[in-house]
Amino acid sequence: MNKRHFFWIVPSLIFLLSFFCAEVYLRAQETQIISEKQSGRFLLESNPEFLIQHTPKGKRLIPNAEVVIKNHNLGHRDIPIRINELGLRGPKIPKEKKDEYRILMLGDSITWGDYLFENELFHASLSAIQHPQKKPIRVVNAGVGDIGMQEITDIYFEQYDATQPDLVIINLYLNDARPPWGFPQEISQRGWLRRNIRLAEFLYKRIRLYQWVKEEGAQRFAWTSLQSKLNWKHDADDFQKLVHAAQYDWGAGWNQNSIDTIRPLLQKIHAHTNQNNIPIAITILPVAYQVYAEHTHREPQILMQKLAQEESIPVLDFLPFMRQHQEKKLYYDQCHPNPKGNELMAQALNSFVEDILKK
Known part of the structure; x- marks a missing residue:
């Protein structure tokens, strides 16, 4: 040589x-989305498009998809996800209701819960509560990640006839008046190289994310660099500074404009449920900073409760229940409750729904 x-x-x-x-x-x-149909293959293709599709009305789940989210970036567990024929997470929903009582759960990634097993979701145990007329209860999970109130409204009307709900619950997070994040759509349409070579996908995503944040997302994520610099946990003024920095994300919940955005969409759903003689309810999902702060900061909840009162809609605020256990680790990040957090939320939700069923 x-x-x-x-x-x-x-x-x-x-x-x-x-x-x-x-x-x-x-x-x-790295987190990977693997199709169950690839079982036994040496080269496993990872592709979010096995699970999610982008439509003119926003993100939707692909009907009949069966995937495993390997090493999910939140809980670092392998999470099996099954999507039924309607494009909703969970088992097949019979066309004939018979005596079944159906609860339609609407919301974003916290409701969808792609980082949790199905039985860990805060609304899963609703199927076990006692119906006054002994009817079996089916919980229909219509949650989709990275959507807002506009998409929630669209999904309600898309799924109403097929799901035939007896109770509609809208789970609202503090940024649901804001449009979806949008970055995942920027990196869709993966070629063979990105689907099969993890390094290619990793480098591409990092480059595109850097470009996207620089061009469009810098203001929206300004709060992420401040959370470790501000004494938000003990100082009320620092907490408000963090809220202001997050005004294009969860901090939007402190702004009356968010309520003004949500109101007509909520009224549209409410008018339809009234027309069909179906009860509707709202739950308010707090940001983790509200749960762990020494002082109570309930401004978004107060605004939302006022709206619910004006519309005569029962509302459940999860914040007081979560703050009772603030010494525990209840969240994976700023918005997604871990299994323990979901367990606490389930206890509050079960009692809330039991009261609705008695009326």
């Missing part, structure tokens, strides 16, 4: 070894 060949071969081997190590590491550490 001459020196010229040696100088080509050694760097090439180092490059291939580095690539192999990086690929193995990313396959072990």
Whole structure:
């Protein structure tokens, strides 16, 4: 072997070894969405488009999809996801209701719960509560990640006839008046390389995210760099500074404009449920900072409760229940409750729905 060949071969081997190590590491550490139909294949394709589709009215789940979200970035667990024929998470829904009482749960990623097993979701145990007329209860999960009140409204009308609900519950998070984040759509349409080579997908996403945040998302995520610098947990003024920095995300809940955006959409759903003689209810999902702060900051809940009162809609505020256990780890991040958080929410929701059923 001459020196010229040696100088080509050694760097090439180092490059291939580095690539192999990086690929193995990313396959072990990065979140991947794997189709159940790939079982037994050596080269597993990872593609969010196995699960999610982008429509003219926003994100929807793909009917009859069966995937595993490997090493989910929130809980770092493998989460099986089944989507039924209606494009909703969960088992098949019979066309014939018979004596079944159906509760339609509407909301975003907290309701969808792609980071939790189905039985861990805060609304899952509603199927076990006692109906006054002994009817079996079916919970229909119509949640979709990264959507707002406009998409929630669209999904309600898209799914109403097929799901035939007897009770509609809208689970509102503090940023639901805002439009969806939008970045996931920017990185859709993956080619073979990005679907099968984790390093290619990792590098592409990091580059596109950097570009997107620089061009469009800097203001929306300004709060992320402040959360570790402000004494929001003990200082009420610092908490308000964090809220202001998050005004394009969860901080929007402190603004009356959010209520003005939600009101006509809520009224549209409410008018339809009234027309069909179906009860409707709202739950308010707090941001984790509200739960862990020393002082109580309920401004978004007060605004939402006022709207619910004006519309004669019963409302459940989860914040007081979560604050009673603020010494525990209840969240994976600023908005997604972990299994323990969902368990506490389930206790409050079950009592809330039992009271509705008695009326």
